[in-house]
Amino acid sequence: MIGIIDSKICNIYSLTNMLKKLNADFIIFDNPENIQSVDRIILPGVGAFPKAMENLSKSGLKDAIIQFARSGKPVLGICLGMQLLFDKSTEFGISEGLGLIPGEIIKIKTDLVLPHIGWNDLSIKPGCKILERVDNGADVYFVHSYRAETDTKYIAATTNYGELIPAVVYKDNVYGAQFHPEKSMKWGEIILSNFIKL
DSSP: OEEEEOOSSOOOOOHHHHHHHHHHHHHEEGGGGGGGGGGGGEEEEOHHHHHHHHHHHTHHHHHHHHHHHHHHHHEEEEEEHHTTTTEEOOTTTTEOOOEEEEEEEOOOOOOOOOOOEEEEEEEOOTTTTGOOOOOOOEEEEEESSSSEEOOOEEEEEEEEEEEEEEEEEEEEEEEEEOGEEEEOOOOOOOHHHHHHOO
């Protein structure tokens, strides 16, 4: 059973549609009580890092997600949800993240228009389980202005938008996608399918 975390700053509709297509069992919840009933969680998100962390902290989900990840069960963060996995963010000042992957979130340094919106291709390194059967150069859908700054050992795929941007990150059982798999058609479907099978 997949638990989808409702941080009150995300659009879950596209994600649930994709999971239904994959015949995946899931529940949506916004409090820590339900987290014990699932064996993997997805943390989606759009918008601002500080507000999302405030919502997770107030609901008790921040600590619950950290404990869940430390138990070894699979976690997937999507877009802002991926950024929340890191130690901190510089968006609207310094905010503390979940601290599940070392690094910080910084604004994309580019002369190109921000946010980075649209399809862009992945440069994939081997070894990340959620990217199995995903072709190098696969096009996926991005919407973001901030990116992760982290050690290359945690980066499974990158894209380029005026600078190199981590597109998929992971550490042990914790995974993050800067793009939206649920909006990335074939390749996103494969990625979510891989996560379901972990």
